[in-house]
Amino acid sequence: FAEYVTVREDRALALKPANLTFEQAAAVSIAATTALQALRDKGRIRAGQKVLINGASGGVGTFAVQIAKSYGAEVTGVCSTRNVEMVRSIGADHVFDYTKEDFTRSGRRYDLIVDMVGNHPLSAYRRVLNPEGIFVIVGGPDGNWLGPMVSPIKALMLSPFVSQEFGMILAQLKQEDLNILSDLMQAGKVTPVIDRTYRLSEVPEAIRYLEEGHARGKVVINLEHDSKP
Template sequence: MKAFVLRSYGSPDALELTEIDKPVPGDGEVLVRVRATSVQPYDWHLMRGEPYIARLMAGGPGLRKPKITILGADIAGQVEAVGRGVTEFRPGDEVFAMPKQGGFAEYVCVRESELAPKPKNLSFEQAAAVPLAAGTALLGLRDEGRIQAGQRVLVHGASGGVGTFAVQIAKAFGAEVTGVCSTRNVELVRSIGADEVIDYTVEDFTRKGQRYDLLLDNAGSRPGSACRRALTPKGTYVVVGGPGGRWLQPIPHVLAALAVSPFTSRRTATADVVRCTENKQNLITLTGFIEDGRITPVIDRRYPFEEIPEAVRYQEQGRAAGKVVITI
């Protein structure tokens, strides 16, 4: 099969299109013919081996060279074959998943426990946009943020991959949602259901005087102390990402936010879907929202398989409104 292989850390040019053996599904695994995948910060962080401190950690990307050689955390496709013990799927089934690696290839093996039927009303490209970004938004709002109907929720960084899902998921839970984004994305964020949109080039939401029950921070461009100022006395601040250099990004921002949490009535939490152990159930929950029309993936650009390096290069700029997807 064809795959983009990462043999050493570097720029998107380090992704080498080559022929490798098609994987064989083991016990409890499903071989999926990948029809679409998506690109996200998780991929280019692994590609560059950043933050550097992660290379020193157990389970990290590898000290001198990458442990994960085929990137692509999200997939949508069709079942090609099943391993021993697989009972839920059979060849031809349309599925999607977040295997965390292997999507930048024509085929990938996925554990049955991580695989879910593709939403019936989505194309493969739309379905591939869902797992990691929407799963992160769901984890941040429901699990860490403990969202409740009627709450006032602010999504900082509302026009990105996680943000566009977060606005829609918060609305699905019955919240009143404010999105923060740049001027060029105001209409987009309003179109996906935000009750109010704040243009950060014009207003600073931390000084606006409004108070929110839950703040989901995808951007990390404002200090945690300022974000907590925008919360109600019992509000919750959920950190998804943040700025930083090659060595620590975004660890200082996250740690700074968590450090003061014990000394205030406002809760602080972090959301990292990669550590979530209920990916399949989350996909099933998201499918319910998608099939009843409450969530629609926002796609910024589509690229053919051969242009994956260019897709990664574009996504790395941090200006994508919604998701960047690849058709295979």
Template sequence: MKAIVQTEYGSADVLRLEDVEKPVVPDNGVLVRVRAASVHAGDWHLMRGTPFLIRFIFGGLLKPKIKILGTDAAGRVEAVGKDATQFKPGDEVFGDLSECGFGAFAEYVCVPETALALKPANLTFEEAATVPVSALAALQGLRDVGQIQPGQKVSIVGASGGVGSFAVQIAKAYGAEVTGVCSTSKVEMVRAIGADHIIDYTQDDAIQKGQQYDLILDAAAYRSVFDYLPALTSRGTYVLVGGSTARLFLVMLFGSWISKISRRNVKFQASKPNQADLVILRDLIEAGKITPFIDRRYSLSEVPAAIRHLEQRQVRGKVSIAV
């Protein structure tokens, strides 16, 4: 089969389209014919091996142990293991492969059946493949960490990005009043996905004086967490989902201390892939409450170009890969 293979750390130039052995389905898993994938920030971090801690988490201090990247996948079940009971050949599925070896940038991948759910019936494979990683992060950041409630005022910083674009729609589905923060060129896109209010941070301060939120979900981290504290209500919560590595580590290490001295909730969200949440996302999509926004489409051989485009940090929504 064809796959995008990496044997060393570096820029997108280290990625090669090669012929590799087709995987053999495990007893408790399924073989998926990948029809589409998508790219996100985790792909370029794994590709480059930065920050250096990633090499300890995923193995491969000097050379990557993960040879085929790709976390988001959508495709058709080709075969099932003898102990697998949830799916049958021909089923259309989607999933997050981050806890089962990655490998979505290939024509086939083998994964445990619990990593997958039936694909939303109203999405194409390319649309479905943009959902798992980013939408799971948005859902879990808002629901589990932020404990979103109907009627709350919620700000989504980085509202036009992969996580942010799903977060705007999920917050609306939970009955919140949503303010999206983005740049000028993305205002219309954020309005189209349902934000009640929009702040163009290139024209106005994203932390407007007098405006307070019950929940701020930061998917960009382009400014310090301390800047956002005055914009939180007395019981408000700031949730950091993505952005600057330095600011991510600051909240991971000192979030509890910042919460104590500020009397606000400051939290870091680390996604946990699970089948139950994929089903929740599928139901929201089929109900018309979430629609993926695709910025650009690439083929499998163009994965390096797709990652280069993503690294420029100008993507609106998601970047899809047609396999």
């Protein structure tokens, strides 16, 4: 954690939208870029598509819901009971409460699935993906669930008999993408969701909260708070 960093001006900088606080702006870069690149680059999202976001209430998921809506998609979010109304409030057309209903057995099908959770076998995701749909893996809460899925996903990617597409995303910060996100936020189409803000001295508490896996949107560390008497 640092108050100041040195970066190349032409790589990872964009002007902060005037309608965002510094706390909101701090929550944008990696999470929002990941959501944008997963939807646009890997998912090739188009207006009118049915898009499902698994992990819709998390840091990447809250951005993914809003960015997908900005593309004109019909968006379904998956989250827990306590987050259903929040996910609706940021634009989701439909919301599955995973504590009550398994979206992989709902009978609905999707053109694009962006998954941040990895809590179902690959066969279950394929069941709700349209024949020419795209499935994009972003990551998991503990960082290790992707391992068992890599081999079957690679096999499907190489198979000439599978019309569905499968991919993984590791975001790369690009100035042009930060500018796109800035425009979306200035237009009011995307707003960072901040769950909690902590002082620097409270970082251990913030990390413990994140490890519980129930954060809504982003958790922000405000260094300025510790500099005041």
